[in-house]
Amino acid sequence: MKHLVKTSLACIVAALVLVSCRYEPQDIGVKAQQLTEVQFEKYTLANGLDVVLHVDRSDPIVAIDLAVHVGSSRELPGRTGFAHLFEHLLFLDSENLGFGGLDSMNTRIGGQGTNGFTTKDMTQYFQAVPKDALEKIIWAEADKIGYFINTVTTQVLDKEKEVVKNEKRLRVDNRPYGHRWYMIGKALYADDHPYNWQVIGSLEDLNAAKLEDVKNFYNKWYVPNNVTVTLTGNFDVAQAKIWIDKYFGEIPRGADIAPITPRASGITETKSLYYEDNFATVAEYAMVWPTVPQYHKDAYALDMLSTYLGHGKRAPFNEVMIDEDKLTSSVSMFINNSEIAGEFYILVDAKEGADIDGLTDGVAKAFARFEQNGISQTDLDMIKTAQEVAFYANLQGALNKAIQLGEYNMFTGDPGFINQDIRNIQAVTTADVVRVYETYIKNKPHIQTSIVPKGKPELALGGAKLADIVEEKIVQGAEKTAVEVEDKRDWLRTASSFDRTIEPAFGSAYSLPSPVIWKGGLANGLKLIGVENDETPLVYFSLHLDAGRNRGSVDKPAVAALTADMLEKGTTSMTTAEFEDALSALGASVSVGSGQTATVISGNTLARNFDATMGLVTDMLLNPRWDETEFELLVSEAVDAITADAGNPSSISTRIWPQILYPDTHMFHYTSSGPKDKLTTVTLDDLKAFHAKNYAPGSASFRVAGNISKAQVGKSLSGLASAWTTATPPAVNLPQAKIPEISKVYFYDVPGAKQSVLRFGYPALTAVDADYPKANAMNYLLGNIYTSKLMTELRVNKGYTYGIRSGFGVIKDRGTFTVRSSVRANVTLEATQLIRDILANYGPDFTEDDLVTMKSALIKGQALRTETLSAKLGMLDGIVAYGYPDDYMSKNAEMVKAMDLAEFKRVADAYLRPDAMYYFIVGDGKTQGERLKELGLGDPVMLNTDAKDK
Numbered sequence: 001m002k003h004l005v006k007t008s009l010a011c012i013v014a015a016l017v018l019v020s021c022r023y024e025p026q027d028i029g030v031k032a033q034q035l036t037e038v039q040f041e042k043y044t045l046a047n048g049l050d051v052v053l054h055v056d057r058s059d060p061i062v063a064i065d066l067a068v069h070v071g072s073s074r075e076l077p078g079r080t081g082f083a084h085l086f087e088h089l090l091f092l093d094s095e096n097l098g099f100g101g102l103d104s105m106n107t108r109i110g111g112q113g114t115n116g117f118t119t120k121d122m123t124q125y126f127q128a129v130p131k132d133a134l135e136k137i138i139w140a141e142a143d144k145i146g147y148f149i150n151t152v153t154t155q156v157l158d159k160e161k162e163v164v165k166n167e168k169r170l171r172v173d174n175r176p177y178g179h180r181w182y183m184i185g186k187a188l189y190a191d192d193h194p195y196n197w198q199v200i201g202s203l204e205d206l207n208a209a210k211l212e213d214v215k216n217f218y219n220k221w222y223v224p225n226n227v228t229v230t231l232t233g234n235f236d237v238a239q240a241k242i243w244i245d246k247y248f249g250e251i252p253r254g255a256d257i258a259p260i261t262p263r264a265s266g267i268t269e270t271k272s273l274y275y276e277d278n279f280a281t282v283a284e285y286a287m288v289w290p291t292v293p294q295y296h297k298d299a300y301a302l303d304m305l306s307t308y309l310g311h312g313k314r315a316p317f318n319e320v321m322i323d324e325d326k327l328t329s330s331v332s333m334f335i336n337n338s339e340i341a342g343e344f345y346i347l348v349d350a351k352e353g354a355d356i357d358g359l360t361d362g363v364a365k366a367f368a369r370f371e372q373n374g375i376s377q378t379d380l381d382m383i384k385t386a387q388e389v390a391f392y393a394n395l396q397g398a399l400n401k402a403i404q405l406g407e408y409n410m411f412t413g414d415p416g417f418i419n420q421d422i423r424n425i426q427a428v429t430t431a432d433v434v435r436v437y438e439t440y441i442k443n444k445p446h447i448q449t450s451i452v453p454k455g456k457p458e459l460a461l462g463g464a465k466l467a468d469i470v471e472e473k474i475v476q477g478a479e480k481t482a483v484e485v486e487d488k489r490d491w492l493r494t495a496s497s498f499d500r501t502i503e504p505a506f507g508s509a510y511s512l513p514s515p516v517i518w519k520g521g522l523a524n525g526l527k528l529i530g531v532e533n534d535e536t537p538l539v540y541f542s543l544h545l546d547a548g549r550n551r552g553s554v555d556k557p558a559v560a561a562l563t564a565d566m567l568e569k570g571t572t573s574m575t576t577a578e579f580e581d582a583l584s585a586l587g588a589s590v591s592v593g594s595g596q597t598a599t600v601i602s603g604n605t606l607a608r609n610f611d612a613t614m615g616l617v618t619d620m621l622l623n624p625r626w627d628e629t630e631f632e633l634l635v636s637e638a639v640d641a642i643t644a645d646a647g648n649p650s651s652i653s654t655r656i657w658p659q660i661l662y663p664d665t666h667m668f669h670y671t672s673s674g675p676k677d678k679l680t681t682v683t684l685d686d687l688k689a690f691h692a693k694n695y696a697p698g699s700a701s702f703r704v705a706g707n708i709s710k711a712q713v714g715k716s717l718s719g720l721a722s723a724w725t726t727a728t729p730p731a732v733n734l735p736q737a738k739i740p741e742i743s744k745v746y747f748y749d750v751p752g753a754k755q756s757v758l759r760f761g762y763p764a765l766t767a768v769d770a771d772y773p774k775a776n777a778m779n780y781l782l783g784n785i786y787t788s789k790l791m792t793e794l795r796v797n798k799g800y801t802y803g804i805r806s807g808f809g810v811i812k813d814r815g816t817f818t819v820r821s822s823v824r825a826n827v828t829l830e831a832t833q834l835i836r837d838i839l840a841n842y843g844p845d846f847t848e849d850d851l852v853t854m855k856s857a858l859i860k861g862q863a864l865r866t867e868t869l870s871a872k873l874g875m876l877d878g879i880v881a882y883g884y885p886d887d888y889m890s891k892n893a894e895m896v897k898a899m900d901l902a903e904f905k906r907v908a909d910a911y912l913r914p915d916a917m918y919y920f921i922v923g924d925g926k927t928q929g930e931r932l933k934e935l936g937l938g939d940p941v942m943l944n945t946d947a948k949d950k
């Protein structure tokens with residue numbers, strides 16, 4: 001994938017359903033209302049291209065999605081990874097936009113970046129932009145289908161292969177349990193089954209791919225009659241049709257493509273495999289049953305089954321394996337239904353040092369409990385209510401709707417299935433849930449995998465066979481250096497009835513909406529701020545408390561985080577399970593988290609249930625249960641998480657970075673849980689004291705966005721005015737981070753690492769610094785978008801990485817500038833040198849043309865920044881937390897607009913400091929540590945000299 005993955009509505013629903021319990025709701029209006037249907041128009045061009053149009057005039061935004069009905073399932077053994085490779089290639093070039101033209105155009109016109117993803121069965125490409133750029137994106141996306149393949153050369157192919165390999169290293173080879181999906185696919189499906197291989201393909205197949213193979217794949221599948229184009233947003237339908245016909249209509253139809261036939265796994269006996277993982281620190285047990293394809297009538301009940309069995313306090317697997325038998329702190333259960341087959345998953349992490357054989361009795365006991373009790377109608381109704389909320393949440397953004405409508409049309413032939421899908425979910429009965437368990441799970445053949453720490457095969461399930469996994473060996477200088485040759489672009493241009501090289505002009509100007517912000521407060525000092533928006537019947541909210549880790553103690557750094565966690569564990573009148581049930585009955589989601597300077601209670605709910613939801617939030621805030629058993633489970637879970645993360649290079653980078661910035665006498669030296677030895681000394685009384693002292697209304701604020709008025713919010717929170725009277729504690733001012741005077745390299749050794757995790761930076765300006773908006777703008781073309789200088793050089797030109805970002809992370813009293821990436825291990829030195837050079841030359845080399853591009857992107861891009869409720873809530877955060885004016889976004893845009901080149905260079909010179917930064921690297925010390933001396937920054941500081949080869 002290029003950046004991220006989007007999933008079908010059914011998958012999103014599954015991901016958002018958190019609990020399924022047995023609370024008997026009171027009469028608070030929880031019955032499902034008539035769902036809002038998504039309106040659309042569908043038609044087909046003469047060349048077979050399906051077109052779907054959906055108008056949404058709530059914001060000056062348009063989105064386009066190009067859904068191609070080809071994924072890894074259409075590949076052949078020995079030629080795997082082609083579908084995913086094309087997803088990469090199609091962003092690089094085309095005949096009429098030129099190399100990098102698609103992304104650079106998206107930047108210029110104020111888009112949020114082009115993107116895409118590949119699955120087993122499809123590839124999608126999409127972007128959202130201000131409405132005046134509609135013709136531009138139709139023109140650009142048409143080039144993918146009709147005017148692309150001539151631009152692919154052997155040189156281009158070789159470079160992008162390296163990018164894909166880096167993606168595989170990042171997602172598979174350099175993380176704990178990364179080979180899980182490969183093991184399962186090979187065991188569950190026959191060698192010739194389309195789901196036997198992974199979407200990303202094998203390195204061997206990628207290396208063997210020839211230009212002719214790639215072109216043949218494209219010419220077969222990237223044809224109009226295998227594509228759906230979806231437009232959503234604020235546009236004129238008649239004009240959109242004219243442009244779609246102009247740019248897509250003359251692309252020739254391809255050969256007819258036969259539909260793929262559903263094909264079950266076909267396994268007849270249970271198989272058990274194990275693998276020793278270089279990065280795992282605890283054993284993981286996976287169980288996978290073959291089930292049914294997506295949209296099969298039983299897929300919905302299987303989804304409900306996974307939710308009921310594994311999510312929430314009353315879930316049988318939680319009750320047995322976590323609460324009662326204390327076998328684990330982590331059980332994950334989900335389904336994966338694809339076009340021709342599906343799977344039902346259970347993943348369980350063992351405790352440190354424990355074997356997987358010790359988990360099997362718990363699994364059997366949990367299943368037996370379900371067999372005995374089944375699922376009640378109340379439980380099922382609560383799951384469905386949560387899915388109604390998920391349905392509405394997915395209707396907020398134009399881009400989300402474009403992706404969904406295109407996907408439904410591709411797989412069902414009807415974009416209107418977006419409406420039928422939720423009805424199918426609502427039609428599931430308790431008998432259906434029990435039936436699918438008995439049909440597909442109970443005593444049925446399945447796959448078992450045991451992934452254990454390197455050198456500890458005894459932790460695997462008894463009788464498991466060693467999986468056949470070939471790990472890549474990273475050898476210094478093994479990759480071919482891409483030969484830079486002139487792109488003569490001397491291929492024969494594809495014929496067209498008009499000149500496609502001319503970029504269309506912008507459309508009519510539009511007015512930028514300004515959300516109307518209201519403010520208020522309660523008598524106890526609690527500040528209220530909100531935006532009313534009636535596009536969906538949802539409300540998003542957050543209560544910010546001045547109760548972050550800065551108010552804790554270095555002796556027990558986990559107190560703030562554990563206090564926040566305990567708020568979710570019930571109230572004096574409700575157990576954890578009863579509290580979860582009450583939220584589920586309302587279709588509400590509430591979570592509590594603690595950061596450096598704040599604890600935040602955040603969530604969303606149906607507008608009709610806002611008052612009842614706030615009643616629960618008030619209860620959890622003022623009357624925590626302080627249950628000793630729940631506290632012990634939380635501590636155990638935190639300890640297990642520390643253990644599980646100990647071998648993950650990315651997690652190591654996150655944990656060690658603050659230790660470089662702050663001494664061990666500073667609270668911010670530690671992550672939220674702190675080290676194990678400090679974590680296990682925390683008591684429940686510590687949490688009670690922290691809550692009593694720091695959870696105060698006078699320094700708190702409530703932020704809300706959605707279908708709710710100021711008066712309604714005030715009424716729902718009125719009870720807090722008299723009941724919540726904690727005195728405001730004095731302000732806390734912690735020392736600042738250590739600012740380096742010269743650059744220094746720090747290295748954390750992870751033997752056998754396939755990639756090096758880079759985190760370079762220094763303490764920088766704050767959120768209230770006058771230069772912050774300008775510095776943030778300065779970074780935009782450096783490392784904040786796909787077309788950034790860092791991404792262009794390290795990914796596109798060199799093939800060192802899958803992705804790289806830079807940015808300013810700020811709060812009110814401090815901030816940092818960081819560059820972050822994961823690079824192929826054997827180019828750690830070269831990547832570091834290149835990043836230093838880019839930072840040093842970025843300001844001096846910046847041109848007037850660059851300045852024009854930056855301004856256009858940031859100013860026009862304002863249209864997309866407050867589209868969703870979560871985005872509106874984020875806008876309110878800046879106003880309250882940092883004292884920004886209500887119109888700070890437009891003021892910042894004016895500030896950017898006024899910047900001249902001299903001012904830009906001043907800002908770049910002030911805040912890019914490659915010669916006074918911390919260079920922190922997590923990687924293989926044996927092969928990379930010594931090489932880093934060539935940076936000329938002295939000997940690297942080795943942070944864990946006790947690391948041993950595994």
